[in-house]
Amino acid sequence: MKAILLSSAIALTVAGSAVAGPTCTEADRSTWMSQDMMKQHIMDQGYRIKKFKETSGHCYEIYGYDSKERRVEIYFNPVTGEAVKTEIDD
Template identity: 30%
Template sequence: MIRPLLAALFFCAAGTALAHGNVQCPASPKAEWKPHTELQAKLIKEGWTVRRMEVTPTCYEVYGKDPQGKRIEAFFDPKTLERVEEK
């Protein structure tokens, strides 16, 4: 009983880790990053619903809903606050 449960948990975790594919923000010194609260305010003004934000080594990662109501995981350049798309 435990072995199938552990296998299922492993595959769920692996799928989450690979969910964002090949997104890479340009590297810039943290001193040049704008505050994540500025990004959150910008997105809310544009109609987004921000559920959670995370900081990766080079990006701001946003979980929420876009202006069309679609659930989304998006990455933003912390220096410019522009969205970074998959390559």
């Protein structure tokens, strides 16, 4: 029984880390762009934001669409505004 519980715990840990997003920064939160500034920065790059959030990895993340109307999920460094990880559904 203990082996089954241990195997389940290990499987859940591995599965959870597989879907975890990147870590974008360790910089102090006071150096981050405001959410409004970041949203504007993203829209200025041609993206349409459907959902915007802050992640546990200290990123700003969006779900939305690019200029070609493809669905995107993008993690941004909140200090620099640079895209750290981008996933595009063709």
